Amino acid sequence: MAPSRQNQAPPYTKDEKVLCFHGDLMYEAKIIEVSAKPGQKPEDAQYRIHYKGWKASWDDWVSQDRIRKFTDDNKQLANQLQAQARMRASGHKGGKKGGPKANGSEMSSARGSEERVAGASSFGRGPRRGRDYELENEETFHARPSIKLIVPDALKAMLVDDWENITKNNQLVPLPHPHPVTKILDDYIAYETPKRPADTSQVDILEETVAGLKEYFDKTLGRILLYRFERPQFADIHKKWISDDPEFQGKSPSDTYGPEHLMRLLVSLPELVAQTNMDQQSANRLREELSKFCTWLAKNAVDYFVSQYETPSQEYIQKAKD
Template sequence: MPDHLKAALVDDWENVTKNQQLVPLPHKVPAETLLDDYLAFERPHREEGSASLDILEETVAGLREYFNKCLGRILLYRFERPQYIEMHELWETDDKYKSPIETYGAEHLCRLLVTLPELISQTNMDQQSVNRLRDELAKLTAWLGKNMVKYFVSEYETPNSEYSEKVRGV
């Protein structure tokens, strides 16, 4: 992962845990859109029908699946949980909001990317597949590092006191 993405993750951690701020949701560019943009960028570099293209598409599909499954369980800081609960209620009642990947953005996707090695170690993937996945993720993170301004929020929001009280009660 590029150093400036690592720095963004450190800033993200500080904003949420120390400054008690939140990434505004729904995100200006949801992770779903980010991954679609990456596919649109990377597809022309792959031969149609090739194993390379299949691996790219499978990797992105896997990231979408892992993101939706992992967000509520392992990608959130304690301070973000009430916000997640609010969003979860919207996903069930409002057609405009459908899922985590369509609501959360690059900050949370990067948290997934740094968690993936541990998650992958718990699967039965063979070493060759793990190496291919690592290569694909390196390309994605390099691309994301070059496009950070477009995908990361520039400012976190400070929630109201009612929200902070919810956190203390969670």
């Protein structure tokens, strides 16, 4: 007879080096205590985590879904997450103080966080790749502006499905997307503009935010928004953008990719903004605009997100995994 799951040991042990999610990022940590009650399922155990480079006051009790094994693959994922979050800061930084929980979106601990990995106008300058997955200096962290973007549950679920379809099922979003980012943003402008007083700063802010999203998307897609499995597809699309193919010639990422990839940018923006010289008032205004957009997109998700991903050839699958 197979042993009962209640009698099995928790998958992580005391003093084990691990990677642990805080918000949308994954950091090196150490398990300093394990709490597993008699008869409890192994996956229900709680772990006290110490984050490398941080004071003991930041130690935290977390559940299993926040933790990943300290493997080369998971370190690569952590690198990709850090890469999307780190931007070249310009000018002086400012913002409220806070710990690891104080910034980032509320997409914490979701499987959709894994493997996600911007310049642009009102959001700040362009990205740089993270050097490693280690925590930044605590003092530097406190100096960063922060926004907390609340992502509707419907969009969180789509992010998880997107992650599973690509990284687990070896599928791809069909391109060109039937509802590209450009179309979605135009639709949102058409929807939201009449709700604001004409010729006012509210309309200007809306237009600047949408223009910033589009520019960010175009400049970040190929750098930090793609899963590894999607890169051969992107390479093929990129060739078509500079070819004589009338369907693709002169197009940009926002003309070709859709809401699945736009959502990856949206949940990354809190960390991206934290690396800019944006003041807190502007960050708060941006948060309000992005929250409105996310709410609208969630209500219209069935109209924009694809209902079915495509399965590439075995040749593509092998190429993507090499």
